[in-house]
Amino acid sequence: MRHRPSGENIIGFESVGLRYGLGSEVLQDVSFVMPAGSFHFLTGASGAGKSSLLRLMFLGLRPTRGRVVLFDKDIAQTRRYELPALRRRIGVVFQDFRLLDHLSILDNVALPLRVRGVKETEIKKHVPELLAWVGLAEHLHAKPPTLSGGQKQRVAIARAVIGRPELLLADEPTGNVDDHIAMRLMYLFEELNKLGTTIVVATHNEQLVTRFSHHPRLHIGHGIVRKVSP
Amino acid sequence: MISRHSDLPLKGDATSRYMPWLVALMVFLSAVAVASAFAIQTVMTRWDHDVSGTLTVQVTPVPGDGGEALTEDRVRAAIDVMERTHGVTAVHALDKRQMMALLEPWLGSTDVVEDLPLPRLIDVTLDPDAHVDLAEAGERLSRTVPGASLDDHRIWLSRLIDLSRTIQWLAVGIVVLIGAVTSATVVYATRTGMAVHREVIEVLHLIGAQDDYIARQFADRAFALGFGGGLMGLALAVPVLTAIGWAARRMEGGFLPHLSLPLVGFIAIGLLPAAAALVAMVTARSTVHGTLARLP
Ligand SMILES: Nc1ncnc2c1ncn2[C@@H]1O[C@H](COP(=O)(O)OP(=O)(O)OP(=O)(O)O)[C@@H](O)[C@H]1O
Numbered sequence: 001m002r003h004r005p006s007g008e009n010i011i012g013f014e015s016v017g018l019r020y021g022l023g024s025e026v027l028q029d030v031s032f033v034m035p036a037g038s039f040h041f042l043t044g045a046s047g048a049g050k051s052s053l054l055r056l057m058f059l060g061l062r063p064t065r066g067r068v069v070l071f072d073k074d075i076a077q078t079r080r081y082e083l084p085a086l087r088r089r090i091g092v093v094f095q096d097f098r099l100l101d102h103l104s105i106l107d108n109v110a111l112p113l114r115v116r117g118v119k120e121t122e123i124k125k126h127v128p129e130l131l132a133w134v135g136l137a138e139h140l141h142a143k144p145p146t147l148s149g150g151q152k153q154r155v156a157i158a159r160a161v162i163g164r165p166e167l168l169l170a171d172e173p174t175g176n177v178d179d180h181i182a183m184r185l186m187y188l189f190e191e192l193n194k195l196g197t198t199i200v201v202a203t204h205n206e207q208l209v210t211r212f213s214h215h216p217r218l219h220i221g222h223g224i225v226r227k228v229s230p
Numbered sequence: 231m232i233s234r235h236s237d238l239p240l241k242g243d244a245t246s247r248y249m250p251w252l253v254a255l256m257v258f259l260s261a262v263a264v265a266s267a268f269a270i271q272t273v274m275t276r277w278d279h280d281v282s283g284t285l286t287v288q289v290t291p292v293p294g295d296g297g298e299a300l301t302e303d304r305v306r307a308a309i310d311v312m313e314r315t316h317g318v319t320a321v322h323a324l325d326k327r328q329m330m331a332l333l334e335p336w337l338g339s340t341d342v343v344e345d346l347p348l349p350r351l352i353d354v355t356l357d358p359d360a361h362v363d364l365a366e367a368g369e370r371l372s373r374t375v376p377g378a379s380l381d382d383h384r385i386w387l388s389r390l391i392d393l394s395r396t397i398q399w400l401a402v403g404i405v406v407l408i409g410a411v412t413s414a415t416v417v418y419a420t421r422t423g424m425a426v427h428r429e430v431i432e433v434l435h436l437i438g439a440q441d442d443y444i445a446r447q448f449a450d451r452a453f454a455l456g457f458g459g460g461l462m463g464l465a466l467a468v469p470v471l472t473a474i475g476w477a478a479r480r481m482e483g484g485f486l487p488h489l490s491l492p493l494v495g496f497i498a499i500g501l502l503p504a505a506a507a508l509v510a511m512v513t514a515r516s517t518v519h520g521t522l523a524r525l526p
């Protein structure tokens with residue numbers, strides 16, 4: 001794992017604005033930094049722009065204005081061919097999972113390794129291990145459409161962490177699971193965080209944020225992001 | 231190569247249903263064009279071989295009473311001149327019966343032509359190694375024997391060879407054109423496939439796939455479809471070409487030399503499915519790269 005010494009910033013936003021098409025700005029003037037190795041919650045009402053902010057972080061969108069710096073690279077200046085290398089350092093749990101319905105969950109979780117050219121023997125070893133850890137050992141060959149929402153969510157999380165990313169962006173990762181599993185997943189994130197992964201969890205589950213209130217939180221309201229310290 | 235891992239569900243695409251047939255047709259047409267080009271080559275070589283080394287002297291018949299005897303004298307004089315020419319090994323005048331036999335396939339019943347004032351022909355065989363000044367010989371012949379002229383087969387032969395060569399280039403052009411059409415179809419099919427699987431491609435990108443990771447999957451699929459279709463086309467072409475060759479062999483009346491395909495021809499046709507597969511693969515790959523490069 002390539003982890004930088006904590007203290008250095010892994011993400012920096014400077015006066016970032018975002019609008020979709022010709023609509024009004026979803027995000028206005030967003031500025032913050034996240035040190036490497038930190039753990040942040042991202043909160044805000046539904047429609048506030050949490051997913052949009054994450055999309056900017058995983059390079060799924062470019063800002064309409066302002067500057068986004070990721071791993072010391074100004075995103076505005078990165079070329080298309082440089083994106084895959086950056087994205088491999090980021091794991092994403094999408095709010096809508098984005099699993100590939102025609103692939104088994106084993107193959108879904110193996111994807112980040114396959115695109116990196118990891119050997120099949122390695123894949124056959126690590127992927128079932130991780131899936132067993134998230135409680136899906138029985139479903140290795142099932143296709144996502146046959147799984148429950150909570151099971152899909154765990155597949156999505158497994159896919160996000162299998163590549164040992166430096167930055168993990170999780171969009172409502174506990175939205176569809178019961179409390180017990182939610183806690184288990186949060187402990188997984190904490191564990192990864194201890195190993196050096198920078199974590200951002202977007203959620204509107206206030207209970208969860210309160211329970212893990214030792215982590216700082218960024219709150220989005222009216223297009224503005226403000227820091228709520230623990 | 232064909233069974234490499236693929237994340238994109240390309241097997242179920244409509245492309246999988248029509249592409250092999252299309253490539254089959256293209257390979258079939260290419261095989262016909264290639265076979266024609268090689269068959270023409272064989273014919274040309276034989277013409278060259280058959281006709282070089284022979285010349286024809288033509289003596290115009292003298293009209294009127296006693297003309298026949300006079301013509302006969304001139305034929306004899308012409309034979310005499312040719313026999314004394316350096317490099318000539320044999321001189322042989324065709325008699326009226328042989329002439330009729332030659333003309334029969336074209337004019338039918340010989341009774342009709344019996345009375346026509348036909349020119350008399352004399353076959354002259356040359357020593358293939360000797361250098362003969364044909365222009366000088368022809369001039370001497372015309373000077374000595376009125377109404378006699380030397381007809382150099384090589385003149386019309388060269389025109390025939392020119393024509394054949396044009397037809398060969400045409401065949402090459404047809405094959406190139408077929409390749410271009412196949413390529414264009416693959417471009418279209420690939421773009422359609424990319425639109426259908428837009429979301430999967432986006433996910434692959436977001437988890438760090440390089441463009442080539444995606445391009446390779448389309449390329450592998452195109453190769454498999456192209457090769458399968460190509461083999462079908464070949465399976466179709468072989469019996470058809472065999473039948474044409476067989477029919478031509480029965481038809482040929484001495485004028486068309488034996489039609490056959492040289493070994494290189496068989497090899498070229500045998501390689502067509504692989505060529506089609508390669509064209510499809512390269513096209514698909516560059517189409518994916520081109521399309522992805524235009525994304526933001
Ligand atoms: N692709 C899009 N095109 C146009 N508008 C969009 C798009 N995605 C999001 N929006 C708009 O941007 C705003 C923020 O959406 P976003 O999905 O970021 O909210 P969110 O905070 O993640 O909400 P939730 O908690 O419900 O997931 C919303 O008003 C939404 O309508």
Ligand SMILES: [Mg+2]
Pocket residue numbers: 050051052095171
């Ligand atoms: Mg959201």
